[in-house]
Amino acid sequence: MKILDWYIFKKFMVTFIFTILTITVIAVVIDTSEKTDDFVKSGLPFMGIVTKYYFGFVPFIISMIFPLIVFIAVIFFTSKMAGRSETIAILASGIPYNRMLRPYLAGAILLAVIMTWANAFVIPRANEIHSSFKAQYIDKNSSYYSGQNSNRDYYFRADTNTFVGMKYYDTLNKAASSFFMEKVRDNKVFYNLRSDYIRWDTTTNKWRAENAIERKIDGLKETVVKHAYLVVDINMKPSELRRDEYMKDKLTSPELYTFIQREEGRGTEGLNTYKVEFYRRFATPVSVIILTLMGVFVAARKTRGGSGLHMAFGIVTAALFVIMDKFSTVFSTKGDFPPLLAAWLPNIIFVAVAWWLYKNAPK
Secondary structure (H helix, E strand, O other): OHHHHHHHHHHHHHHHHHHHHHHHHHHHHHHHOOOHHHHHHHHHOOHHHHHHHHHHHHHHHHHHHHHHHHHHHHHHHHHHHHHHOOOOOOHHHOOOOOHHHHHHHHHHHHHHHHHHHHHHHHHHHHHHHHHHHHHHHHHOOOOOOOOOOOOOEEEEEEEOOOOEEEEEEEEOEEEEEEEEEEEEEOEEEEEEEEEEEEEEEEEEEEEEEEEEEEEEEEOEEEEEEEEEEEEEOOOOHHHHHHHOOOOOHOOOHHHHHHHHHHHHHHHHOOOOOHHHHHHHHHHHHHHHHHHHHHHHHHOOOOOOHHHHHHHHHHHHHHHHHHHHHHHHHHHHHHHHOHHHHHHHHHHHHHHHHHHHHHOOOOO
């Protein structure tokens, strides 16, 4: 990299760090004002709130707006350069327009790599801290909270042919009543198991059903066997029975991929939420590169409105990006929109916009 490259690259990084610190401080102040009552009710000291909440909240909020922070930072310092005629001088000196983009692209790739790694491993651990605090101290105090054990009935598919159900599951004792398991072949039940009581046996790491009645059906022939107890392999651990609305955010990318593959093997439906989250962790870093180039194409042009006009365009563009991202997610999780396309749709559309801006940028 030449002197000019380092000049632009340093401005990029310094402006980005300044922007991210400023927006993070504003977000923390606003969040603190909204959750003061919850912090007081929690009874935690100041350092307890910092370590058990803000150590998770800060990375969480940064990950949400990271591409937009990069976009705003690029527009801000590039617009200042254009206002001082620096971009005009660079191009007038004979440096090609594409060559001027090199330090921007280097900075964008560096930030994209950092975000990919953070999305895969760092942010999920931060989300675990953040969501644990919310579940324990905030959601519990909400008027919508109906109790931790308000719904302890579970019905799921252990695999593509096996359906399992249990009632009144106790997470502490890892036990439940009214257990049943059915196996289906060619839309017909060929195996049925019912039990009054089932619990997790820690010695064998298997489920143990008591007072079990086992039925095997072969056409018109039915065999019934009663068992005082029976070891059952359900292919489901007690930890997987806990309903956790924050699970997709707390799993690292390898863990999330393994979870999706396992649930697909069981025939579980409604996995689009997890798939969108997995694909987005790789789509968002790419949006950093796209928005960086868009920021250059817009802000490198010297206009009468100055940086104010550029910032207005940046804010509107950022809002459109967020709206598009949310709409595609809703259509996927609530409808039949493909998760992969939902995660990448904003990038696809903004690549087209970036190309149009590039073709019309003064070079």
